[in-house]
Amino acid sequence: MSGADGRLFRLLKRAVDIRPEETGVVVRMFFHFFLITFTAYVIKPVKLSLYLTFLTADRLPYAYLLTALLMGLAVSLNSRLLSRLNRRAYISWSLLFFMGNLLVFRWLFGFHWPWVSMLFWFWSDLFIVTAVMQFWMAVNDRFHPRQARRLVGFFVSGGLWGGVAGALVASRLVRLIGTENLLLVCPAFLAGAFVLVRHRDAAGQPEESEAAPENASAPKKTGYAGSFRILRRSRYLRLLAALVAAGIVVTTLVDFQFSSAVEAALPLKDARTSFLGTFFLGLLVFSTLLHHLLSGRILKRYGILAALIIPPAVLFLGSAAVFFVPAGSLLWWAVPVKGLDKSLTHTINQSVRELLYIPVPADEKYKAKAFIDMFVNKFADGLAAVMLLALPLSLKGVSGLTAFFCLAWAALAALITKEYAEVVKRHLKIQWEDADRLILDRIDVDTTQLVFDTLESRGRSSVLYAMNLYELIRRERLTPELRKIIAQRSGELRAGAMDSLLDVDGEPLFPDTDDVLPEETLDAQVREILDLGVYRQVMGRYLEDVAKEAGPNSETARMEAAKALGLMDPGSPLARNLAKFLRDESPEVAVYALRSAGQLKRRDLLPPVLSCLSRPALSQAAVLALTEYGDRIVGALKDYLADPEEDLRIRRLLPDVLARIGTQRAADALLSEFRKAGSRFEAELIEALAKLKVSRPEIRFDETVVLEGVKRQLRTAYGDLERYHDLKPGGKKEGRRRDLELMLFKTVKSIFALLGLIYPPEDIRRAYQNLLAGTKKAIDYSVELLDSLLHKDIKPFLLPMVEDLPLDEKAKSAGRILKALNKASAS
Amino acid sequence: MDIKKREKDDITIFDIQGEIRRTDIAESTLHELVKDQLDLGKKHILLNFDKVEFIDSFGVGEILASYISTHNLGGQLKIARISKKLFLVFQITMLTKVLEIFDEEESALQSFLKE
Numbered sequence: 055m056s057g058a059d060g061r062l063f064r065l066l067k068r069a070v071d072i073r074p075e076e077t078g079v080v081v082r083m084f085f086h087f088f089l090i091t092f093t094a095y096v097i098k099p100v101k102l103s104l105y106l107t108f109l110t111a112d113r114l115p116y117a118y119l120l121t122a123l124l125m126g127l128a129v130s131l132n133s134r135l136l137s138r139l140n141r142r143a144y145i146s147w148s149l150l151f152f153m154g155n156l157l158v159f160r161w162l163f164g165f166h167w168p169w170v171s172m173l174f175w176f177w178s179d180l181f182i183v184t185a186v187m188q189f190w191m192a193v194n195d196r197f198h199p200r201q202a203r204r205l206v207g208f209f210v211s212g213g214l215w216g217g218v219a220g221a222l223v224a225s226r227l228v229r230l231i232g233t234e235n236l237l238l239v240c241p242a243f244l245a246g247a248f249v250l251v252r253h254r255d256a257a258g259q260p261e262e263s264e265a266a267p268e269n270a271s272a273p274k275k276t277g278y279a280g281s282f283r284i285l286r287r288s289r290y291l292r293l294l295a296a297l298v299a300a301g302i303v304v305t306t307l308v309d310f311q312f313s314s315a316v317e318a319a320l321p322l323k324d325a326r327t328s329f330l331g332t333f334f335l336g337l338l339v340f341s342t343l344l345h346h347l348l349s350g351r352i353l354k355r356y357g358i359l360a361a362l363i364i365p366p367a368v369l370f371l372g373s374a375a376v377f378f379v380p381a382g383s384l385l386w387w388a389v390p391v392k393g394l395d396k397s398l399t400h401t402i403n404q405s406v407r408e409l410l411y412i413p414v415p416a417d418e419k420y421k422a423k424a425f426i427d428m429f430v431n432k433f434a435d436g437l438a439a440v441m442l443l444a445l446p447l448s449l450k451g452v453s454g455l456t457a458f459f460c461l462a463w464a465a466l467a468a469l470i471t472k473e474y475a476e477v478v479k480r481h482l483k484i485q486w487e488d489a490d491r492l493i494l495d496r497i498d499v500d501t502t503q504l505v506f507d508t509l510e511s512r513g514r515s516s517v518l519y520a521m522n523l524y525e526l527i528r529r530e531r532l533t534p535e536l537r538k539i540i541a542q543r544s545g546e547l548r549a550g551a552m553d554s555l556l557d558v559d560g561e562p563l564f565p566d567t568d569d570v571l572p573e574e575t576l577d578a579q580v581r582e583i584l585d586l587g588v589y590r591q592v593m594g595r596y597l598e599d600v601a602k603e604a605g606p607n608s609e610t611a612r613m614e615a616a617k618a619l620g621l622m623d624p625g626s627p628l629a630r631n632l633a634k635f636l637r638d639e640s641p642e643v644a645v646y647a648l649r650s651a652g653q654l655k656r657r658d659l660l661p662p663v664l665s666c667l668s669r670p671a672l673s674q675a676a677v678l679a680l681t682e683y684g685d686r687i688v689g690a691l692k693d694y695l696a697d698p699e700e701d702l703r704i705r706r707l708l709p710d711v712l713a714r715i716g717t718q719r720a721a722d723a724l725l726s727e728f729r730k731a732g733s734r735f736e737a738e739l740i741e742a743l744a745k746l747k748v749s750r751p752e753i754r755f756d757e758t759v760v761l762e763g764v765k766r767q768l769r770t771a772y773g774d775l776e777r778y779h780d781l782k783p784g785g786k787k788e789g790r791r792r793d794l795e796l797m798l799f800k801t802v803k804s805i806f807a808l809l810g811l812i813y814p815p816e817d818i819r820r821a822y823q824n825l826l827a828g829t830k831k832a833i834d835y836s837v838e839l840l841d842s843l844l845h846k847d848i849k850p851f852l853l854p855m856v857e858d859l860p861l862d863e864k865a866k867s868a869g870r871i872l873k874a875l876n877k878a879s880a881s
Numbered sequence: 882m883d884i885k886k887r888e889k890d891d892i893t894i895f896d897i898q899g900e901i902r903r904t905d906i907a908e909s910t911l912h913e914l915v916k917d918q919l920d921l922g923k924k925h926i927l928l929n930f931d932k933v934e935f936i937d938s939f940g941v942g943e944i945l946a947s948y949i950s951t952h953n954l955g956g957q958l959k960i961a962r963i964s965k966k967l968f969l970v971f972q973i974t975m976l977t978k979v980l981e982i983f984d985e986e987e988s989a990l991q992s993f994l995k996e
Contacts, residue, residue, distance in 0.1 A: 520972035576970070582938030583974050588945040596979050611978070618975045 070208040073859075079196060080205060082250050083189075087209050088216035089247040090185045093240045094178075095220030095338070099228075099330030100236050101171075101178045102313060103323055108168040111317040114310055115439040117175045122436025124176050125183070125429060141195065142251065145188045149248040152181050153241040163234040179432075185247075186213075187427040192251075194411060194419060198834040203409060203841075211342065218338040225331025233327040281425035284418050290477050291422045293470040294410055295430045297362075300463035301399070302434035304369055307456045308395045310442055311376075311449050315388035333389065341397035358474060358842065361406045362467035365398040370460035376453040384449065410470065413477040413838065475842040478835060517614045521621065528577055584622050593618075594628055601634040612643040620650025629654055636662040641671040648675040652682030660687060664694065668703040677707055681714040688715060692723040695735075706735055709742035716750045729759050736766075737804065744807035747815060755811040761845060764808050765879055768851050771801040772872035775855075779865035795861065802855065813843055825856055833858040851875050884914060892925040892993050893918045894986070898932040901940030911940075915947040915958070924956025925993050929986055931962035941970070948980060957981075961989040 063077045072080055105117060135144055155177060162170045193202060193209060224236055285291045320326040352361050372391040379387040411419055441455060504526055511518035583589055600608065600615045616635040622628055635647035636659065648666055651659045660683070666676035680687065694700050695708045709727075712720040724746065728739045740763075746753060778794045781787045803822075810818040817839060824836035837857050841849060854864065854871055882905050883898040895914065899905075909917075915926055928944065930936070944960070951958040959981040963971070971977045983989035 517972050517975055517977060520969060521975075524973045576973075579938055579941075579970055580973050583941050583970065583976075586938065586942045586945065588942050588949060589974065589976075591949055592945050592979050593975065596975075614975060614978065621973070 071204045072208075076201070076205070080208065082253065083193065083196070083209060084212035086192075086247050086250045087189050087212040088219075089243045089250070090189055091213040091216035092220035092223075093243050093247075094182045094185070095217040095334055096224045096236050096240055097178045097181065098334060099221070099224050099327045100233055101175055102316075102330055103233055103327040104163070104171045105175055106313065106317045106326065107323045108166075108171040111310075111314040114313055115442040117172060118306055118310075118435045118439035119443070120172060121176045121179045122432040122434075122439065125180065125432030125435075128180055128184075141191070145192065145251050146248060148184055148188060149244050149251065152185070153244045153248075155181075156237050156240050156244075160234060160237045163237075183427055183431060187423065190411075191420060191423065194423075198831055201834065203838070206409065214338055214342045218335060218342065221331050221334035221338055223331075225328050225335055228324050228327045228331060233324055236327075281421040281429075284421050285425060288414075288418070288422075290470070290473045291414065291418070291426075293466060293473055294422075295426050297410075297463065297466040297470055298407065298426050299430050299434035299437070300459055300466055301365070302431050303438045303459045304366070304456055304463060305395055305399060306435050306438035307442070307452050307459070308369070308373075308392055310438075311452055311456075312388045312392035314449065315385045319385045333393075337393050337396050340393060344397050358406055358409065359468065359471040362471060363464055365395075366460040366463035366467065368394055368398060370457050370464075373453040373456040373460065376450050410474060413474065413835075475839070478839045478842060515610045515614055518610070518617060521614070521617050524576070524580060524621075580621070584626075590626065590628055597628055597631045601631050604639060606640075609640050609643060612638060612640065613646045616643055616646035616650055619647070620653040622654070624654040624656055629656060630658075632656075632659060633662050636666060641669070644669070644672050645675045648672060648679040652679035655683050655686070657687075660690060664704055667707045668701050673703075673707055677711050677714065680711045684715055685717040685719055688712065688717065688719045688723050691720075692726065695723070695727050702734070706738055709735060709738040710745075713742035713745040713749075716746050716753070718753055721746055721750075721753045721755060725755055725759050728763055737800075740804045740807050743811055747811050751815065757812045757845075760808050760812045761848060764805055764848055765851070765875065767801050767805045767808065768848070768855065769872065769875055769879075771798055771805070771855060772851075772868045772875060774798050774801065775861075775865045775868035776872060778861065779868055783862070798861075805852065805855075809844070817843055830858055847878065851878075884909075884911060886914070886918075888923075889990060890994065891923070892927055892990060893923045894927045894929055896929045896932070900935040901933060901943065902935070902937050903939035911943040912946040912950070916950055919950055919954050919956060924951065924954060926951055926956065926958045927986070927989050927993070928958065928960050929962055930960065930964070930967070931986075933964065933967075936967055941967075941976075944980070945976075957993065959983065959989045959992065961986045 060074075062081065063072065063074050066072050066077060066080065070080070105114070109117070135147075139147065159170070159174055159177065163174075189209075193206070197205060223239065227239065228236060285295055316326065316330070320329050352364065369391070372394050375391070376384075376387055411423055414422060442452070445451070445455070447455065504522060508519065508522035508526060511522050597615050597619070600611050603612065612635060616632065616638070619629055619632045619635070632647055632650055632654065635643055636651060638644045638647065644666060648663060651663050663676055663679050666672040666679075669676075680691070691708050691712055695705055695712075697705075709724060712724050721743070724739055724743050728736070728743065743755070747755075774794045774797050778791055778798070781791050781794075783791065806818055806822040821836045821839045821843075824832040827833075833856075837853055840856070841853060844852065851871060851874070854867060857864075882901050885896045885898070887894050887896065895911070897911070901911070911928070918926060926947070928947070948958045961983045962985065963982060968977070968982065971980065971982065981989075981992065983992065
């Protein structure tokens with residue numbers, strides 16, 4: 055960046071959230087819009103004043119109607135030009151065309167033909183719609199959604215200042231040179247816009263050609279029918295068209311009332327032009343204030359819905375006010391209502407409408423935008439005109455009609471806001487499945503473990519092998535595929551002493567022959583035997599003896615005993631022996647005992663099972679055993695988790711157990727612990743909460759607690775970012791910087807895990823994965839989705855953290871954001 | 882169920898035939914027959930299941946009750962020629978760890994003599 059550009063950037067940075075590389079193009083586009091609206095605001099008072107002079111307000115509906123009808127043809131012509139010219143040529147030639155037209159109109163007005171004012175009415179509408187549309191098309195071409203969202207407000211203010219200047223010139227100059235001669239001022243300003251367009255397109259190249267087809271030819275077929283088909287296919291675009299139409303109908307009705315009032319109050323042409331110029335000036339000053347003070351804040355703080363609802367709501371109230379105004383003071387009512395309509399249209403409504411186009415695919419956007427801006431606009435004008443011509447309405451009657459359309463407009467605003475989030479989502483693909491989800495969907499961990507045990511036990515003990523196989527049968531997991539796997543492995547392990555008994559005619563256990571017990575008979579028989587009093591008598595003695603043994607020689611016997619106890623009835627007195635095996639020195643024995651404990655779910659075994667969490671070799675089996683206990687032990691686990699006296703190694707694993715239990719009570723227990731700020735297990739708790747949500751999407755989490763947690767994480771992240779900012783790159787502390795980067799990455803991951811608890815997890819996953827994808831477009835859409843999804847309390851703090859900026863840039867504002875976050879949390 | 886008794890080298894051998902079920906009504910149960918022998922002072926019992934086609938949990942209970950009675954009097958009860966199916970059930974229930982089970986009658990008899 056050159057020195058001049060750097061200074062310009064720093065200057066602009068005070069007014070707009072701009073990036074250094076955007077400086078040049080943003081300045082040129084700001085002035086492009088300034089010059090367009092300057093011209094428009096010189097033309098506007100001239101147009102209305104001359105029409106009222108030659109044709110009167112009563113004939114205004116004809117002008118609306120004619121414009122509406124001819125604008126259809128203009129749309130068609132515009133489509134053809136789009137298909138034949140590239141974007142740069144299209145905009146340039148349009149500007150030259152309009153410059154020439156202005157000179158011709160000045161000449162024609164010299165003849166005082168009434169039809170010229172009708173034709174000029176149509177022409178000025180065509181100019182304003184075309185030039186403004188071309189500008190916004192250029193914005194859409196050039197910028198990604200998130201960029202556009204940052205810059206749209208700045209461009210709108212360029213338009214507002216252009217309008218203010220144009221209206222000021224019109225109101226002052228008209229008294230010196232007359233209404234018609236104002237038209238001679240305009241071509242000079244359009245020439246300036248022409249130069250900027252040529253220079254901008256020559257200087258700036260878009261980052262991603264896909265999103266900026268300015269230098270490419272426009273889509274091949276963009277005719278009226280094609281544009282209409284695109285609209286018909288898309289519910290979102292239909293809603294957008296209807297929203298625009300409702301707003302335009304209201305604007306046209308308000309314009310009619312205002313023009314009638316002006317005609318009645320100001321009969322002299324130049325005085326009227328001057329008044330209109332002053333009115334537009336006041337209007338734009340008001341709009342500018344409104345834009346700077348409210349527009350951005352409303353969008354940022356309350357989102358699109360609020361910004362869309364405000365204009366119809368205000369105009370509804372304004373229209374209703376006519377019923378309380380005396381007939382002689384109608385101009386005093388018409389001026390503020392018209393002022394409100396126009397100022398809201400120029401600020402909040404325009405900003406939001408342009409945002410609404412952003413998630414539409416580029417190829418559809420141009421066609422749909424051209425159709426809506428040029429055809430739907432005028433169709434709505436025509437509809438308003440037909441209603442004015444067909445219905446014999448007084449000014450108050452027109453106000454009733456306006457109020458009705460305001461309500462329809464508000465309803466459409468609500469509908470399109472809902473649809474907006476959906477359209478943004480469709481741009482973001484889920485790129486990979488969550489690991490937890492994959493495991494849950496595709497792998498039965500318990501069965502896998504059992505199959506492994508079955509194969510492993512075959513070489514160690516035929517009793518263990520038989521018991522493991524039996525358990526597979528009992529769980530109905532001995533599928534034909536699994537039989538095959540076990541049979542293959544059995545072939546490798548024929549050394550076992552009981553092979554001849556376990557195999558039937560050389561086949562592995564449980565082949566499909568009549569020579570073995572049917573699986574259901576086997577299960578019934580085993581259960582009956584285990585319940586026999588004599589069995590308990592016989593085995594009681596044996597198990598007690600085995601439990602007393604220690605050392606490697608009796609390890610297999612202890613494993614068998616631990617396994618067998620799990621097959622018994624939980625109420626069996628023999629099951630008490632399991633406590634000894636849970637404390638067995640051999641991890642293999644203890645693992646079998648843990649599995650049996652999970653099957654029996656005896657409360658008296660809970661303390662020794664929990665103790666196993668502290669033994670690294672047993673912790674995973676202990677987690678699974680506790681999970682088997684299920685919801686009934688959630689209260690006990692919660693107490694253990696909260697008890698600072700308990701072994702840390704045990705407490706650290708309890709979130710995972712609760713996540714696996716996966717009930718609402720388990721979720722509440724996790725959240726209750728998470729609520730405590732500064733918990734030692736915050737990372738484990740977040741991971742467990744996210745895991746639980748993946749496995750049980752129906753579980754609900756207290757939004758307030760989760761949002762508080764998100765803010766806590768954000769504070770951690772901004773704290774790290776602040777420290778990162780304090781460390782100079784490349785120095786001795788480069789390692790520390792990298793550590794902070796890693797910590798930041800983990801914290802952001804935790805934030806998204808928490809967001810997935812209270813927002814649709816699919817959307818959050820989409821947003822997170824697209825952020826990680828790291829392309830500008832993916833990040834922009836991702837941020838856009840988050841913006842439409844998240845609670846207003848966290849948006850201002852989360853979005854700066856994830857937006858597409860170098861970490862050093864983000865770090866610069868970390869301190870400020872952290873301060874604001876602390877302030878927000880304190881309040 | 883049909884149970885025949887024979888003796889060899891001070892060992893009482895019960896040859897069991899047919900099906901051992903709860904629903905079968907026999908004059909004497911296996912356990913009663915074993916107890917009779919224990920009362921007579923015969924403490925070496927071998928149960929030969931060679932011709933047993935089916936045995937349910939009741940039958941297993943009879944074997945276990947016989948085992949306990951013999952064991953309590955300091956005697957020995959051994960089993961020979963049980964089916965693969967029953968052996969599998971005994972393995973699953975871990976009874977193979979307590980009961981002495983032999984593939985052949987001869988090896989079972991030899992084991993009595995060795996002790």
